[in-house]
Amino acid sequence: MRAAHSGNTGVAAAAQSSGAVLLPPASLTAARLLYATAGAAGHDSPGHPECAARVPAILEALETHGLTARSSGVLELTGFSAAPRPAVQLVHAAGYVAGLERASATSAERERAIDLDGSTYCTASTSSDACLAAGAAIALVDNVVAASRLSADPSAVPAGFAVCRPPGHHCLANEPMGFCLLGNVAIAARHAQTQHGLQRVMIFDWDVHHGNGTQAIFEHDPDVLFISSHQAGIYPSTGKASEVGTGDGEGATINLPLPGDSGHEAMLAAFDEVVAPAAQRFQPDILLVSAGYDAHWRDPLAGLQCRSSTFHALGHRAKLLADELPSCRGRLVMLLEGGYDLKALGESVANTFLGVLGEAAADNFNPALLRDEPMDKVQQVLREARRVHGL
Numbered sequence: 001m002r003a004a005h006s007g008n009t010g011v012a013a014a015a016q017s018s019g020a021v022l023l024p025p026a027s028l029t030a031a032r033l034l035y036a037t038a039g040a041a042g043h044d045s046p047g048h049p050e051c052a053a054r055v056p057a058i059l060e061a062l063e064t065h066g067l068t069a070r071s072s073g074v075l076e077l078t079g080f081s082a083a084p085r086p087a088v089q090l091v092h093a094a095g096y097v098a099g100l101e102r103a104s105a106t107s108a109e110r111e112r113a114i115d116l117d118g119s120t121y122c123t124a125s126t127s128s129d130a131c132l133a134a135g136a137a138i139a140l141v142d143n144v145v146a147a148s149r150l151s152a153d154p155s156a157v158p159a160g161f162a163v164c165r166p167p168g169h170h171c172l173a174n175e176p177m178g179f180c181l182l183g184n185v186a187i188a189a190r191h192a193q194t195q196h197g198l199q200r201v202m203i204f205d206w207d208v209h210h211g212n213g214t215q216a217i218f219e220h221d222p223d224v225l226f227i228s229s230h231q232a233g234i235y236p237s238t239g240k241a242s243e244v245g246t247g248d249g250e251g252a253t254i255n256l257p258l259p260g261d262s263g264h265e266a267m268l269a270a271f272d273e274v275v276a277p278a279a280q281r282f283q284p285d286i287l288l289v290s291a292g293y294d295a296h297w298r299d300p301l302a303g304l305q306c307r308s309s310t311f312h313a314l315g316h317r318a319k320l321l322a323d324e325l326p327s328c329r330g331r332l333v334m335l336l337e338g339g340y341d342l343k344a345l346g347e348s349v350a351n352t353f354l355g356v357l358g359e360a361a362a363d364n365f366n367p368a369l370l371r372d373e374p375m376d377k378v379q380q381v382l383r384e385a386r387r388v389h390g391l
C-alpha cells in the first residue's frame with residue numbers, strides 16, 4: 001500500500017535552496033494541497049493509543065477518497081530531511097534534545113519502549129522519528145512559502161498537511177508530555193519566522209486537548225497568536241479562558257474551553273465568532289493548524305461530538321481565512337496532532353483535505369444519532385472569550 005501510494009503520487013524534491021527541499025515551480029503552481037508523511041513506524045508501544053497504525057489508516061482513507069490520484073491536485077512531498085538541530089533548538093533546550101537521544105539509546109539497549117512521563121513512551125527510533133515529524137512540517141512551510149512567492153493569487157497557493165507523528169502540542173521546551181516529544185507546530189512557527197521572515201504567526205489548535213505546550217512556548221511572544229479550542233476539564237487541565245498570555249504576549253493566547261458534547265455547531269461557531277475575527281485583527285503572515293482529530297464523537301479519549309464533516313468545514317474555513325488575510329497570502333500548513341479512533345481519524349483527515357480543496361464533504365453519518373450540543377453553554381464560552389479579548 002505504502003509503496004504503491006508513493007509511486008503514484010510522490011514528487012521528489014528537484015531543487016535545493018538554502019537547505020530547503022523544494023518542489024519544482026511547475027509542481028508548486030499545479031498543486032492545491034501538499035502533504036508530507038512521517039509515519040514513525042518504529043515509534044510504537046503495545047496497547048498505546050498513539051500507535052504506528054494511525055498514519056497508514058490516514059493514507060488508506062486518502063486513497064479510498066481518490067485524494068492520492070494526480071488529478072486530485074494533491075501531491076505528496078517526499079525526500080525531505082529530519083529537522084536540523086538548530087531548528088529544533090529554536091524551541092527546545094539543547095539538553096532536552098540530547099536527553100531524548102539518550103532515551104532512545106537506552107530503549108535500544110533494553111530492546112523495549114521506555115516510559116518517560118507516565119503517558120509518553122520512547123523507543124529506539126523515537127528521537128529520529130520525532131525529528132523527521134518536525135522536518136515534515138518545516139518542509140511544508142518551505143514549499144508553501146515558495147508557492148506563495150510564485151503566485152499573486154492566494155487561492156492558488158497549495159495548503160500543506162503534515163501526516164506526522166509523534167504529535168507535539170503538549171510537550172514543553174524541556175519536558176516530554178502527553179504522547180508528545182518535540183513541538184512540531186512550534187518548530188514550524190519559529191522556522192517560518194527565522195528562515196522566511198514571516199514575523200507574525202497564527203496557530204489554531206483544534207485538537208480536543210488543550211495545546212499547553214504550544215501555549216507555554218509562546219505565551220510571552222506577541223508575534224505568535226495561539227488559539228486553542230478544546231474540551232474543558234480533561235487532560236491536561238489547562239486552557240482556561242483566563243489564560244491569555246503573559247508580559248508582552250498578553251492577549252496573544254486565546255482559549256476556548258468547550259463543554260462536553262460540543263460538536264459541529266460549536267466548532268463552527270468558535271471558528272466564525274472567535275478564530276476568524278482574532279485572525280483579522282492579528283493579521284498573520286502564515287496560518288498553522290494543530291490538527292487533532294480526537295474531538296470526533298468516535299474518539300475513545302474525550303467527549304466532544306465532532307464528525308468527519310466538521311473537519312471538512314474547518315479545513316475549508318481555514319484555507320479561505322488564509323486566502324483572505326492580505327499578509328497571509330494563502331499560506332496554510334496543518335500538522336497532525338491527536339486522533340485515536342482509526343476509522344474516524346482517516347475519514348476526518350480525508351474530509352479536511354476535501355474541505356481545503358473546496359470539494360464536497362464525504363460523510364454520510366446521520367447527526368441525529370448524536371446528543372444535542374449544549375449551545376447555550378457554548379455561546380457563554382464564546383462570549384467570554386470575545387469579552388476578555390475585546391473581539
Ligand SMILES: [Zn+2]
Nearest residue numbers: 207209294338
Ligand atoms: Zn488530543
